[in-house]
Amino acid sequence: MQPNIETFIGCDSSYEESRIVLFGAPFDSTTSFRPGARFGSSAMRHESFGLETYSPYQDKDLTDYAIFDSGDLELCFGSAEKALAGIENRAMQILSDGKFPLLLGGEHLVTLGAVRAVLKHHPNLHIIHFDAHADLRNDYLGAQLSHACVIRRCHDLLGDHRIHQFCIRSGDREEFRFAKEHTDFHPFDFNGLEELVSRLAQDKVPVYLTIDLDCLDPSLFPGTGTPEAGGVTFLQLLDAISLVCRTNVVAADVNELAPMLDTSGVSTATACKVLRELLLALQN
Numbered sequence: 001m002q003p004n005i006e007t008f009i010g011c012d013s014s015y016e017e018s019r020i021v022l023f024g025a026p027f028d029s030t031t032s033f034r035p036g037a038r039f040g041s042s043a044m045r046h047e048s049f050g051l052e053t054y055s056p057y058q059d060k061d062l063t064d065y066a067i068f069d070s071g072d073l074e075l076c077f078g079s080a081e082k083a084l085a086g087i088e089n090r091a092m093q094i095l096s097d098g099k100f101p102l103l104l105g106g107e108h109l110v111t112l113g114a115v116r117a118v119l120k121h122h123p124n125l126h127i128i129h130f131d132a133h134a135d136l137r138n139d140y141l142g143a144q145l146s147h148a149c150v151i152r153r154c155h156d157l158l159g160d161h162r163i164h165q166f167c168i169r170s171g172d173r174e175e176f177r178f179a180k181e182h183t184d185f186h187p188f189d190f191n192g193l194e195e196l197v198s199r200l201a202q203d204k205v206p207v208y209l210t211i212d213l214d215c216l217d218p219s220l221f222p223g224t225g226t227p228e229a230g231g232v233t234f235l236q237l238l239d240a241i242s243l244v245c246r247t248n249v250v251a252a253d254v255n256e257l258a259p260m261l262d263t264s265g266v267s268t269a270t271a272c273k274v275l276r277e278l279l280l281a282l283q284n
Contacts, residue, residue, distance in 0.1 A: 105255025
């Protein structure tokens with residue numbers, strides 16, 4: 001008889017033997033449109049058992065690798081800063097033990113907590129950012145800690161031209177102006193990713209990969225807080241993930257699934273498959 005502990009499919013190895021450690025950040029207190037992303041990480045665990053552990057895309061199987069799912073953090077919903085501190089502390093613990101933190105959101109602001117931790121271990125860190133939204137506002141309705149500001153807060157830490165943005169198709173005019181001056185900006189699709197990967201891989205630059213699932217077209221992925229028409233396909237995202245994993249990826253996250261906004265369950269199933277493919281692509 002064993003306790004009923006639900007993990008993402010194939011991610012039930014011990015912490016000690018695992019290289020990759022999953023942890024969930026069920027936080028969506030700054031969501032600007034439709035809330036619900038706080039339920040994304042638990043939904044992905046529960047629905048993952050509709051998947052196979054084997055990927056025919058990569059000819060790899062999750063059961064061949066040691067991956068630990070540490071479950072969801074208990075975060076303070078009344079304070080974004082306290083929630084970020086909890087995420088940073090968990091990521092720091094994982095990194096200090098020589099392991100790879102893979103964060104499951106939650107809204108996109110949770111990325112900032114993980115980036116704060118990773119930057120302490122890798123001061124020359126670069127971020128590769130897949131998203132429909134630029135997330136470069138200096139503040140949103142007066143709040144600087146918002147999912148609409150997360151990449152701007154990361155820029156505060158990293159500085160110019162170390163954040164590489166792809167698929168962006170939404171933002172205010174000032175965000176697009178800021179991006180053209182301060183980030184490596186690739187709107188609408190993944191054009192330029194192959195050249196970037198070649199350069200970063202050659203220099204062995206440490207990379208943080210953040211995947212906002214609303215980079216996918218809402219016809220494929222409607223279960224997200226701020227859907228934007230004109231997104232990429234699932235297979236395009238898979239190819240992009242495989243490309244990025246040729247670099248020295250040291251941490252990653254997948255965020256912005258709001259499962260109850262797609263009662264068909266297709267968005268959750270898609271998120272699970274993206275996570276499976278990312279976990280396997282990281283097995284280099």
